[in-house]
Amino acid sequence: MELNRRLLGISVILFMAIAFISLFAKGEWAENDSKAVVKVEEKELSQYPGLNLETKTKEGDLFTSSISTPITKSDSLNDQINAWIQNQQDEFMKDVKKNEAIIKKGKRAHLNITIDTAKVNDHIYSFTLESYQYTGGANGKSEVQPFTINLETEKVLTLQQVVKDNTEKKIASLAKKEIVADNNLIMYVFEDILDEALKDTRKWKWSLNQEGFTLHFDEYEIAAGAAGQVNIEIPIDKMAPYLNEEILDGLKEKTADELPEEVTPDIVELDPDKKVVALTFDDGPHPKVTPEILSTLDKFDAKATFFMLGNQAEYYPSVAKEVAQQGHEIGNHTTSHMELTNLQKEEIKKEIDTSNQLIKRATGQSPSVFRPPYGAYNDDVKEYIKEINTPLVLWSVDSLDWQSRDANEVNKKVKEEIVSGSIILLHDIHPSTAEALPELLESLEREGYQFITVSQLLSLQGKQGVGPHYGKIK
Ligand code: ZN
Numbered sequence: 300m301e302l303n304r305r306l307l308g309i310s311v312i313l314f315m316a317i318a319f320i321s322l323f324a325k326g327e328w329a330e331n332d333s334k335a336v337v338k339v340e341e342k343e344l345s346q347y348p349g350l351n352l353e354t355k356t357k358e359g360d361l362f363t364s365s366i367s368t369p370i371t372k373s374d375s376l377n378d379q380i381n382a383w384i385q386n387q388q389d390e391f392m393k394d395v396k397k398n399e400a401i402i403k404k405g406k407r408a409h410l411n412i413t414i415d416t417a418k419v420n421d422h423i424y425s426f427t428l429e430s431y432q433y434t435g436g437a438n439g440k441s442e443v444q445p446f447t448i449n450l451e452t453e454k455v456l457t458l459q460q461v462v463k464d465n466t467e468k469k470i471a472s473l474a475k476k477e478i479v480a481d482n483n484l485i486m487y488v489f490e491d492i493l494d495e496a497l498k499d500t501r502k503w504k505w506s507l508n509q510e511g512f513t514l515h516f517d518e519y520e521i522a523a524g525a526a527g528q529v530n531i532e533i534p535i536d537k538m539a540p541y542l543n544e545e546i547l548d549g550l551k552e553k554t555a556d557e558l559p560e561e562v563t564p565d566i567v568e569l570d571p572d573k574k575v576v577a578l579t580f581d582d583g584p585h586p587k588v589t590p591e592i593l594s595t596l597d598k599f600d601a602k603a604t605f606f607m608l609g610n611q612a613e614y615y616p617s618v619a620k621e622v623a624q625q626g627h628e629i630g631n632h633t634t635s636h637m638e639l640t641n642l643q644k645e646e647i648k649k650e651i652d653t654s655n656q657l658i659k660r661a662t663g664q665s666p667s668v669f670r671p672p673y674g675a676y677n678d679d680v681k682e683y684i685k686e687i688n689t690p691l692v693l694w695s696v697d698s699l700d701w702q703s704r705d706a707n708e709v710n711k712k713v714k715e716e717i718v719s720g721s722i723i724l725l726h727d728i729h730p731s732t733a734e735a736l737p738e739l740l741e742s743l744e745r746e747g748y749q750f751i752t753v754s755q756l757l758s759l760q761g762k763q764g765v766g767p768h769y770g771k772i773k
Contacts, residue, residue, distance in 0.1 A: 346616055350424055351369070351370040351614070352611065354635070363408075363410075363638045365410075365412070365638075367635060368381070373450065387442070394408075407638065409439070411432075411637050414429075415427045419447070423448070423545075425448075425508060426447075427506050428445075430444075441517075441527075442518075443515045458505060469541060484529065488522045488529070492521050504516070507550065509535060509550050511533050511534045511535045511537075512532070561664060562626070564667070573747045574749065575749050576743065576750060577721070577752060578723050579603065579605075579606060580592060580604070580727035580732075581606045581727070582611070584612060587730070588732065591736075592733050593621060593622060593625055595736045596736075598737075599741075602627055602750055604627065604754075605628070605629055607629060608632050609655075609658055612657050612661040613657045616661035623662035628667060630670055631651060634649075638673055639672065639676060647679055667754055674693050681765070684765050690757065690765050694769065695770035696723045698713050700726055704731045709725070709732060709739070717743070718772070721771055721772075753768075
């Protein structure tokens with residue numbers, strides 16, 4: 300808590316300084332202040348110093364989207380990353396328009412862009428962006444784009460910059476060996492096309508991590524559709540002789556993987572004559588907004604439930620851990636905010652399981668409740684959460700903070716709809732939500748509300764089983 304306040308204090312001072320300089324440099328507030336805050340915070344709190352992650356979601360009648368964007372301090376790197384993301388968005392929107400009639404009759408379209416990040420050393424990161432697009436029909440399509448970036452030179456690294464001279468052919472033959480040895484995969488692969496692809500090293504899509512060097516091929520690129528996307532991983536011990544020293548030294552360094560101490564959410568001692576409400580915060584942790592929300596909750600001795608994204612928890616483990624340490628309840632909101640109703644059973648399982656692991660690694664706590672993105676679930680989702688015995692929690696009051704982005708509107712909306720026993724939907728990624736909270740808690744406290752976790756609320760209401768649970772409606 301103390302550290303948190305200090306960080307917040309430092310950030311506020313730095314933020315003011317940067318905002319002040321920006322004001323003079325460009326003569327405008329609005330554009331610059333959000334940028335400045337991200338730049339200050341990422342240094343302090345990201346698991347990958349110099350690299351930040353922002354997950355933005357959209358929801359409409361025709362489609363939903365969730366896009367995780369890595370952000371560096373380099374405009375040139377950001378531009379290259381954003382160009383790929385923009386291209387995916389454009390393609391998606393084109394297909395949505397084309398298939399509008401089909402989508403209206405069937406399932407909503409969905410665009411999901413997610414990230415898998417590895418640290419090579421303190422200024423080189425290798426990450427893979429994966430886009431999944433569903434625009435009607437039986438299956439979605441995916442595409443990957445890896446980037447290995449050097450934050451010091453502000454450049455995307457080429458293959459020649461990470462391997463020793465003239466070793467590409469040897470790496471290609473290692474890759475071929477790996478794929479031939481994979482009995483489940485090789486039967487789908489068109490070998491002549493694979494050989495051609497392996498020859499053209501400039502077109503390789505590759506990434507690196509402590510486990511190995513991976514070549515990425517899109518669906519249908521070298522194999523039949525049944526194989527899906529093909530990743531050929533050359534294990535690091537086989538790859539080591541061909542990597543240049545700087546890269547290899549970085550990858551060899553083991554990162555300590557200590558699990559934080561396990562804590563259980565606080566049970567608030569209740570006055571039975573007073574009212575209760577469960578505040579819930581989705582889509583975080585966020586390096587700036589979540590700490591602000593924690594600090595306000597602390598002032599009111601309020602407990603809440605945070606439905607975290609696995610990806611965000613991986614990037615900001617110290618923020619995620621702080622949420623748990625302060626006695627709040629931790630919920631799972633999937634790894635990358637997928638619309639689960641578009642997915643096959645196995646993919647649903649993976650979105651939920653990976654997120655559970657990432658959140659546990661960050662907080663020391665296994666999420667005790669689950670909330671599907673966009674509130675969208677089907678029998679497959681229900682069946683799986685029953686299997687892992689985690690209640691499915693929706694909400695009775697939508698603050699619409701994601702839509703209004705306005706503190707007064709959030710307060711107005713919640714006060715209009717709240718009753719004792721409500722579950723309130725909020726998001727700890729919008730600064731306006733953090734701004735709304737002090738006034739919200741103060742007025743609700745005046746009205747006799749006590750702020751408790753979702754699980755405490757459900758147990759008070761005698762709600763059992765995996766649900767779905769909504770909370771009381773006015
Ligand atoms: Zn969400």
